[in-house]
Amino acid sequence: MSQLDTVNRILDAAEVLFAERGFTETSLRTITSTAGVNLAAVNYHFGSKKELIQAVFERFLTPFTANLDKELTRRQAQLEQSPEEQLQVDDLLQSLYRVALAGLAKEGRDPKRFMGLLGLAYTQSQGHLRRFIVSRYGASYRRFAGQLANALPQVDPVTFYWRLYFMLGATIFSLSSFDAIEAILREDFGAESSLEETLARLAPAAAAMLTAPVPKES
Amino acid sequence: MSQLDTVNRILDAAEVLFAERGFTETSLRTITSTAGVNLAAVNYHFGSKKELIQAVFERFLTPFTANLDKELTRRQAQLEQSPEEQLQVDDLLQSLYRVALAGLAKEGRDPKRFMGLLGLAYTQSQGHLRRFIVSRYGASYRRFAGQLANALPQVDPVTFYWRLYFMLGATIFSLSSFDAIEAILREDFGAESSLEETLARLAPAAAAMLTAPVPKES
């Protein structure tokens, strides 16, 4: 078996098992036996379980942020051509969601699994994953936040950043539990929801939150 | 040492350590040595680590939902006296946030630590904890959701429930990371934020999200 095979077999098994059970609930022994490789292969190729977790995220986040950056560049160029045009926060969010996730799907990477892993990343990591993501992909995040802030000149910076975190929370929590929430709504109302439809619900809701009038200090 | 002391010493130590490090990162040996009790005491008094986790949440959630229920009852009675009055989603959310958290603080239980633990509960994909919370406190949650839905007759049920999850995500995510976000904003803008001020920002933002016009199906 070539090195590339072993590495990818481990990543494939780890990605699915982590998304299904969480990080600590998934043992290296389960991963390696699922992948059909030796236990020590994880330590040899990745160094530690933490670094394996980071590698799983890297395989999602690198194409994801590449697509995001491409879309941000396209919008920035468009804006410079016609600067008088009204910025549509709703439209900005929805096209970003769509482009970034569609890009993942095109490469055969399951967007729902990605969102599930992202949900885990925000709490189940005792910091190492957060630090890895921020140091590796922080520039794209800040660029996205900057464009969004520019589209909301009437909102003061502190309020904007709190609302940005509110939006991130709404996005990550609801999309990371997409399958569970969808199942509940399907049972209660017989209404099926696709990921695309949910993003089409989320974008205007998040936009309404961001653009809400800022209450005076009381 | 009396049984009550042992149980409470374990709960006190576990609550602080869980909030600081997460569930799996906190060993029973650390908890018991911090509490000054024997390792086997946890298994004897609680049965397992999972049940200890549930007991920590129970100590927060029982007074929390009691306060929530009291406020919901007060509002319902008020509504029956003057049914013509316009329902204010913003005001509803803020008074609920305030009442439930203030009630915790009055009993000497730290609301920020509670929010941090709640964040862990929703993301560390501990199925047992989710099931425990739903079975134990689901009735209060459904009552809260019902009052909120009544205040939003113009929003169809499926959109309402998605938005409810968006709101829960925004609330739990941002409040569970309150200290971290607050530190970033304080450094970048020199603006300190209290938990109360943040709730005063969150309530109108969440209300704007819930009350946003529902886009037509495309």
Place this chain on the structure above:
DNA sequence: GTCTATACCCGGATAGAC
């Protein structure tokens, strides 16, 4: 350079002595 077997040590759980 890759892979495997194995030997740690830590953490949760439990049986049985007291």
Place this chain on the structure above:
DNA sequence: GTCTATCCGGGTATAGAC
């Protein structure tokens, strides 16, 4: 009710086979 001893599963390091 409390403590000691022990078991078993999990992450990691390493020696050595290929």
